[in-house]
Amino acid sequence: xxxxxxxxxxxxxxxxxxxxxxxxxxxxxxxxxxxxxxxxxxxxxxxxxxxxxxxxxxxxxxxxxxxxxxxxxxxxxxxxxxxxxxxxxxxxxxxxxxxxxxxxxxxxxxxxxxxxxxxxxxxxxxxxxxxxxxxxxxxxxxxxxxxxxxxxxxxxxxxxxxxxxxxxxxxxxxxxxxxxxxxxxxxxxxxxxxxxxxxxxxxxxxxxxxxxxxxxxxxxxxxxxxxxxxxxxxxxxxxxxxxxxxxxxxxxxxxxxxxxxxxxxxxxxxxxxxxxxxxx
Amino acid sequence: xxxxxxxxxxxxxxxxxxxxxxxxxxxxxxxxxxxxxxxxxxxxxxxxxxxxxxxxxxxxxxxxxxxxxxxxxxxxxxxxxxxxxxxxxxxxxxxxxxxxxxxxxxxxxxxxxxxxxxxxxxxxxxxxxxxxxxxxxxxxxxxxxxxxxxxxxxxxxxxxxxxxxxxxxxxxxxxxxxxxxxxxxxxxxxxxxxxxxxxxxxxxxxxxxxxxxxxxxxxxxxxxxxxxxxxxxxxxxxxxxxxxxxxxxxxxxxxxxxxxxxxxxxxxxxxxxxxxxxxxxxxxxxxxxxxxxxxxxxxxxxxxxxxxxxxxxxxxxxxxxxxxxxxxxxxxxxxxxxxxxxxxxxxxxxxxxxxxxxxxxxxxxxxxxxxxxxxxxxxxxxxxxxxxxxxxxxx
Numbered sequence: 001x002x003x004x005x006x007x008x009x010x011x012x013x014x015x016x017x018x019x020x021x022x023x024x025x026x027x028x029x030x031x032x033x034x035x036x037x038x039x040x041x042x043x044x045x046x047x048x049x050x051x052x053x054x055x056x057x058x059x060x061x062x063x064x065x066x067x068x069x070x071x072x073x074x075x076x077x078x079x080x081x082x083x084x085x086x087x088x089x090x091x092x093x094x095x096x097x098x099x100x101x102x103x104x105x106x107x108x109x110x111x112x113x114x115x116x117x118x119x120x121x122x123x124x125x126x127x128x129x130x131x132x133x134x135x136x137x138x139x140x141x142x143x144x145x146x147x148x149x150x151x152x153x154x155x156x157x158x159x160x161x162x163x164x165x166x167x168x169x170x171x172x173x174x175x176x177x178x179x180x181x182x183x184x185x186x187x188x189x190x191x192x193x194x195x196x197x198x199x200x201x202x203x204x205x206x207x208x209x210x211x212x213x214x215x216x217x218x219x220x221x222x223x224x225x226x227x228x229x230x231x232x233x234x235x236x237x238x239x240x241x242x243x244x245x246x247x248x249x250x251x252x253x254x255x256x257x258x259x260x261x262x263x264x265x266x267x268x269x270x271x272x273x274x275x276x277x278x279x280x
Numbered sequence: 281x282x283x284x285x286x287x288x289x290x291x292x293x294x295x296x297x298x299x300x301x302x303x304x305x306x307x308x309x310x311x312x313x314x315x316x317x318x319x320x321x322x323x324x325x326x327x328x329x330x331x332x333x334x335x336x337x338x339x340x341x342x343x344x345x346x347x348x349x350x351x352x353x354x355x356x357x358x359x360x361x362x363x364x365x366x367x368x369x370x371x372x373x374x375x376x377x378x379x380x381x382x383x384x385x386x387x388x389x390x391x392x393x394x395x396x397x398x399x400x401x402x403x404x405x406x407x408x409x410x411x412x413x414x415x416x417x418x419x420x421x422x423x424x425x426x427x428x429x430x431x432x433x434x435x436x437x438x439x440x441x442x443x444x445x446x447x448x449x450x451x452x453x454x455x456x457x458x459x460x461x462x463x464x465x466x467x468x469x470x471x472x473x474x475x476x477x478x479x480x481x482x483x484x485x486x487x488x489x490x491x492x493x494x495x496x497x498x499x500x501x502x503x504x505x506x507x508x509x510x511x512x513x514x515x516x517x518x519x520x521x522x523x524x525x526x527x528x529x530x531x532x533x534x535x536x537x538x539x540x541x542x543x544x545x546x547x548x549x550x551x552x553x554x555x556x557x558x559x560x561x562x563x564x565x566x567x568x569x570x571x572x573x574x575x576x577x578x579x580x581x582x583x584x585x586x587x588x589x590x591x592x593x594x595x596x597x598x599x600x601x602x603x604x605x606x607x608x609x610x611x612x613x614x615x616x617x618x619x620x621x622x623x624x625x626x627x628x629x630x631x632x633x634x635x636x637x638x639x640x641x642x643x644x645x646x647x648x649x650x651x652x653x654x655x656x657x658x659x660x661x662x663x664x665x666x667x668x669x670x671x672x673x674x675x
Contacts, residue, residue, distance in 0.1 A: 172333055173366035177380035177427065178354040187379075191370045 030255075037248035044244050058249035068250055070222045071230035075254065078140055078226060079208040082147040086204050087197060089148070090155025097156065098163035109156075116153035124217045131218055138220045146214050151204040158203060162196025198265040206258060227254045282344045282434035282467055283309045284330060289339035291325050291491075299325040301491040302339065310465045312458075314482035316472055317514070318621035322491040323471045327437050330469060331360050343434060354383075359428035363440040365420045367412040367427075373399075374408040377426045384431065398430045401460070418449045425460070435467040442477065454480060475515055479503070487511045489617070509668040510614040512561050512661060518600070518636045519618075522610040525560040525662070532660065534560050535607040536635075539583040542658035545672055549662050552671040559610045559663040564600070566659040567637035569645060570652035582657045587635075592647045601645050601653075603635040614668045 036044065037058050039051040046052065062068040093112075097105060127146060128137070136142035166189060174184035215229035222230075231250055234243040284307040291300040300322040307313050315323040328334040330341060332353035341349055348356050359380070367376050374395055381391045399405045402422040412420055421441060428436055441457070442450045458481055461468050472478055478485045479499040487494040487502065487510070495507040499515075506512035512520050525534040530546050532539045539560075541549065570584055578584060593600040637653060645651045662671040 167364065167366065169362050169364050169366040170368060173360070173362060173368075173427075174379075175333065175353045176331060176358070176360040178383040180354065183383065188368055 033248045033251050036244060037252050039245060041241060041245055044242075058245040059253070062246050062250050062253070067222060067230060067233065068227070071225050071227045072254070074140070074222075074224055075209060075226040075228075076257065078143050078147070078224070079205055081140070082144045082151060082208045083201055083205045085144070086148045086151040086155045087159075087201050090152055090159050090200060090204075091193075091197065093152075093156045094159035094163050097160045099168070112153040112156050115149065116157075120150065120213055124213065127214075128217055137218060138224050140224050142218050143214055143224060143226070146218070147208045147211065151207055154207065155200050155204055158200040159193075159196055162193055162199075165196075166192050202262055202265055205261060209254070209258060283307065283342075284435060284467060284469070285340075285342040285345075286326075286330075287340040287342065289326070289329060289341055290337050291322070291329060291334065292337040299491050300329070303493050305486060305493065305496065307467060307469065310467055312461050312468045312470065312481060312483045314470050314472060314478045314485045315488060316475060316478040316485055317488035317494075318617065319473060320490070321488040323473075323488050324439055325491075326488070327360075327439055327469060327471045330435075331358060331437050332356050357434045358437060359431065359433040359435075360437040361424045361428050361439065361441045363443055365412075365424040365444075367420060367423055369412050372409050372411055373404060373415070373423050373426075376412065376423055377430050380427060380431045386431075394430050395426075398426045401429070401463075402426050417445050418453065421445060421453060425457075429460070429464060429466075433466070435469065436461075438468065438470045440472055441470075443472070443474070457481065475517060479515065485515075487514060489614070505674055506661070506670055507673055508614065508670055509559065509561070509612055509663045510618065512663070512670065513615060513618040516563060518564050518638075519622075520561045520563050520661075521635050521637075522615060522663075523560045523562075523605060523635075524608050524610045524665075525558050527554055527556055527558055527662070532558070532560060532662070535605045536585040536655070537583060539655075539657050539660060541660065542581075544658060545660060545662070548672045548674060552669075552673075554662060554671045555664060555666075557665060558671065559612065559615075559665050561661040561663060562655055562659065564636045564638040566656040567601075567639065568654050569639045569643035570654045571644065572640055572642060573654055578654045582654050584652055584654045586650050586652050588650050589645050589647050590634075592645055594641070597641060599639045599641055599643055599645060601637045601639055601643075601651065603637070603653075605633055605635050609633045610665070612663075612665050612668055 032049070035049060035051055038054050038056075039046075040053050040055045040057065043052055093108075096102065097109060123146075131137040131142050136145070170188050170192070171184050174188045175181075179187065210228065211226075212228040215226040216232065219225040219229060225233075227250065231247055234247050234250070284305075286303050286305040286307075288302045288304060289300060290298070290302050292298050303326060305313075315326060317323050325334060329336050332348070332351060336349050340347055343356060343358075368379065371379065377395045377398055378391050381394060386394075395408070396405070399408055402425060404419065404422055404426060407415060407419060407423075412423065415423065421444075424441065438457075442453050445453060454477060457470075470477075470481060472481075482499060484496060485499050485502055486496045489510050495502060495511045497505075502511060502515050506515060506520075509522070513522070523534045523536065525532045527533075527549065528538075530541055532541055570578055587603040587605075589601050590604055591602040593602075637655075639645060639653075643651075660672075663669065664671055
């Protein structure tokens with residue numbers, strides 16, 4: 001026992017070290033950005049990890065410009081609308097895939113997988129041409145539509161995995177207890193699928209929120225430009241000054257909704273919610 | 281409370297497979313009936329058709345004289361207990377049991393009263409606020425029962441409700457299910473593949489084989505008078521011994537030597553027009569150690585053979601002695617199916633070649649030593665190998 005105990009302690013220490021290394025590797029660039037966002041313009045290049053002089057000036061600057069605020073509104077609006085539509089459509093498709101046997105089911109799953117694997121960059125030029133012809137270029141729907149297209153496979157996959165986890169017999173039991181199909185879905189299936197829906201919503205939201213490729217290619221003005229694209233248009237106070245501080249501040253600001261989103265929904269993503277439904 | 285009638289009910293799946301074929305069963309009001317058979321015999325399909333979870337392809341299902349083929353499960357007023365319990369994991373025990381009442385728009389006070397009442401009967405009162413995940417297997421099983429009894433349905437359907445419990449708990453729950461059913465006197469259809477449950481629980485047992493009803497009757501009647509080889513082999517543990525035999529003048533020739541049939545058996549066999557080649561079936565308890573018997577009585581009422589004891593199992597109350605029988609083994613499609621179901625086909629043991637006998641505990645039988653064994657000639661059952669029919673059926 002002593003030998004095993006000793007090796008466990010050693011292993012724990014090794015794993016802790018490895019974990020810390022990975023966390024540091026992932027977090028240092030983020031912290032660096034945060035640090036840059038608090039540095040004054042003059043001290044941007046002083047090679048210190050921590051700002052020698054703390055300032056909110058960069059944040060004040062970006063919120064003072066219409067450029068960033070407008071982009072933030074676009075980002076939130078476009079990402080939320082795309083998420084809601086993709087999750088609702090994905091739920092219906094995933095429920096059908098998990099529960100029903102219909103002709104062409106394998107083909108449907110295959111095609112959606114194909115969309116997920118399709119290189120998006122190859123679609124940018126045709127989409128650009130199409131949206132210009134259709135008048136969708138530089139509009140919210142012009143971004144929402146491609147986002148839904150590429151988020152749907154993700155939504156369908158995640159959700160169908162969750163629906164498959166829900167025991168079929170629960171629906172039968174609800175039927176026997178006197179529920180209509182709608183009641184069974186609303187009172188039994190939907191509460192159990194909730195963690196899956198929230199997980200999917202978070203993934204889809206992050207995908208739409210972070211996208212740069214479509215945002216830069218399918219927009220031209222502040223009307224529909226999202227934050228990742230707007231960042232690339234930032235300019236310094238003068239032409240001799242790089243806009244490093246304001247870009248960092250903007251980057252920090254747009255990370256906050258994601259963190260809030262995840263923290264808010266995390267409590268609802270309780271793994272193993274269905275445990276105890278079946279068997280002993 | 282209701283009478284359930286299955287009138288030539290059949291189930292054919294879209295792929296053409298016939299799961300249930302023209303089942304005719306009348307279940308009396310308040311009766312506890314067991315559907316039993318090996319896996320794939322159509323017993324669960326039959327239960328699902330009564331529940332309304334599967335469509336009926338042909339025939340008519342009547343509850344209290346009313347045709348319900350087209351009725352949705354919720355309109356049949358039947359409760360079901362699932363093999364997996366199917367408890368709603370996001371609801372507490374109280375909410376689980378109240379769910380059917382809430383759907384029926386029963387007022388809060390009544391819901392409370394009924395749930396408390398059911399919880400008291402099932403000894404769940406102190407667990408009412410827990411979630412299913414925090415309950416033991418036996419408790420979950422009781423919650424599933426509670427959800428069924430709480431709204432006083434016309435009938436209970438139970439789909440192998442005890443098969444997920446461990447052996448000891450299963451025996452306990454078996455008695456409580458039986459008591460509960462007597463107490464509530466609600467018509468109950470209970471599906472199981474376990475012949476012990478079938479024997480102990482039901483007022484009547486329906487034996488099914490590949491979608492066809494083989495025999496319906498009280499457990500004891502089925503045990504004493506199986507209609508065919510399949511029922512004979514399925515009911516009883518350890519199961520009946522089967523040996524090929526040849527009928528002669530009032531005599532049956534088997535690997536155990538010639539047996540003079542009793543007058544009762546001879547009359548039945550003659551009346552049934554038996555073929556020459558038959559299969560003889562003898563239950564383990566109809567054997568006895570000759571040394572323990574009055575020699576005169578033994579010679580008059582049965583037949584004696586000598587064989588070497590392969591294995592001896594002492595159960596405390598009885599001794600089981602196993603012998604190997606030389607010669608051919610009894611062969612029929614029904615026996616092959618039974619062997620496949622019980623798994624003996626996989627163990628390499630040839631079915632029928634082994635003879636199981638139950639001897640008195642005072643027997644001096646020893647493994648590896650020869651023993652004189654007697655068996656009761658009046659209890660020998662004779663089957664037609666081609667049809668499986670019991671030629672000595674006295675029903």
